[in-house]
Amino acid sequence: MPFSTNHIPKPKRSACNINWSAHRAALADPDWPSRTPDQTVPCIGCNQGCTDSLISRKEIVCTVNPSLGFEAEFASVVAAKGQPRYGVIGAGPAGITCALALSDRGVSVTLYDTAEEIGGLYRYCEKIPGKEQYRRYMTWLQERVQSSSIVLKLGPDAISAEEDAAGFDQLFWAGGSVPKQWPSEDLSIPVIDGWEFLDAPELLQGPRHVVVVGAGQIGCDAAIWLANIGHSVILCDRDDDPLGAFRARRFDYERALLGRMVTLHPSTEVVAKGGDTILLKDCHEVSEQSTDIIITAVGRLSRTRPVFATQAIAIGDAARVGTALEAIRQGTFHGAFTV
Known part of the structure; x- marks a missing residue:
């Protein structure tokens, strides 16, 4: 099923207009107001430990500040x-x-x-x-x-x-x-594993048709990067809601994929057929697809x-x-x- 905008939640304005960026910076480094910029632990805005935890009702933690919540232990x-x-x-x-x-x-x-x-x-x-x-x-x-x-x-x-x-x-x-290996023995086209796509010379040779297998963080990041430099990208995942794992970051990923015209196929298995041809299998049908390059992001x-x-x-x-x-x-x- 191609990616749809129907389920994307509309951003809401906060009545109290909380400056969440400042709060995140304080989690990353509670002493940042008294530090010089080069001494401050920088918040990277990943939202994994703070906003994601808030949504899933877990304790608030911080990627760049592991001592958050364990101040007494680290003091000792x-x-x-x-x-x-x-x-x-x-x-x-x-x-x-x-x-x-x-x-x-x-x-x-x-x-x-x-x-x-x-x-x-x-x-x-x-x-x-x-x-x-x-x-x-x-x-x-x-x-x-x-x-x-x-x-x-x-x-x-x-x-x-x-x-x-x-x-x-x-x-x-x-x-x-x-990277976990994806079975690709019968294909004659380049098959690139994980983060190696950033160093692959094949992807710097004009617009290509690229299929990304796996819509986890690496797969989504690969699709965004590829589309950003002009490639036509299809992103496939077996999960019926692969972006659900992003929690607070879901809207950002949906907006980034849509804005770059990446076609997302959830509930879809990609199978190598041979040559430059793959099969896309979902719960409704099996279709053939020719492509120039495949990026695999099926786990590590x-x-x-x-x-x-x-x-x-x-x-x-x-x-x-x-x-x-x-x-x-x-x-x-x-x-x-x-x-």
Whole structure:
């Protein structure tokens, strides 16, 4: 069923005209009025911990401020005894925040990542239209790492993690996740997994017809980005209401998809037929569709840990695939409270 505007709720004006942006900033950093701009923890306006929690009647939390609601616990964090050495493998949000929390306790920390810069998958978010502000938090994290005592080993230098592992008192595995594979063996067209679409040269060669399989956050972000640079996009998902999981962000995603003429097919399974042809199966019919490129966003799996990290504590997507909020919370809590 093509995407319809019939069910989109109309925005309502608040009678009390609450400035929600200011409230969110206070959740991200309660001390922001007394800080200079470069010291303030930046609110990225993701709405995952605040507005989404409000709608689902859960406790209010904050993606960039994991201590929200746990102020007493974090006030009792103690410095590490002796001179322990910790290693963190993976410099995504979980690994970075874990390393920072450890460093704040006076622990000697080495942070590894095979990429040339820190950030992991989070670095892709800022490239999506409407999410440019996500960069502010990563910049803030980078500046904190640079001003800390954390030893960074990136790119080729990260290979030494296996040799160094035996010398650490504790090792954390924050290796992130990898895309689930979508069966595409019979197709002759490019099939691009997950966030790799942002680096795919095929998508920079004029307008193409693209089918995105999976309308979760990665799939929706891919569809918005693709349509924004001129491609014709069809977005398919097996769920009958794939945008429902976005809660408070649903209207923003619906508006972004509609505004860029993305066709959404809920309750639809995509099956590879062969060559450049796929089958779209919904509860009413099966139709053939020719396309130039397929983007798959059918989920992610925790990355397999190396043998030398078998006893490491897994955090973030490496423990269980989730959101940036969950990864940052896990990293911070492990770093602050691991003995």
